[in-house]
Amino acid sequence: MNPELLEILVCPETKQTLRVVEDEVLERVNRAVEQGTLHTRGGDKVKEPLEEGLLREDGEILYPVRDDIPILLVDEAIPLASLD
Numbered sequence: 041m042n043p044e045l046l047e048i049l050v051c052p053e054t055k056q057t058l059r060v061v062e063d064e065v066l067e068r069v070n071r072a073v074e075q076g077t078l079h080t081r082g083g084d085k086v087k088e089p090l091e092e093g094l095l096r097e098d099g100e101i102l103y104p105v106r107d108d109i110p111i112l113l114v115d116e117a118i119p120l121a122s123l124d
Contacts, residue, residue: 041060041092041094041105041108041110045110046058046059046060046094049094049110049112051096051097051101051103051112052112052113052114053101053114053117054096054098056096056097056098057096057097058094058095058096058097058103058110059094059095059097060092060093060094060095061092061093061094061095061102062095065095065102065120066090066092066093068123069086069090069093069102069118069120069123070089070090072086072122072123073086073087073088073089073090074089077122078118078122078123079118079122080115080116080117080118081101081114081115081116081117081118081119082114082115082116084115086104086118090102090104090105091105092104092105092108093105093118094110094112099120100119100120100121101117101118101119101120102117102118102119102120103116103117103118104116104118
């Protein structure tokens, strides 16, 4: 993720800052994807493992990054409360 871009990105819902998600969290997210138990806030099942993501400052919401493009749509956000 481009550091200059990361400095200006915020959560579209709460305006909290975003940071690159840690590998440990990403591993937990991808385990849930493999198990078929992870859903977006819009209710869609997450079918593809994530290589990168942006974590909201409060640690509750993950925005996926696909092909180096942050997907900052509220319905595409992944709530992390359901992770084991």
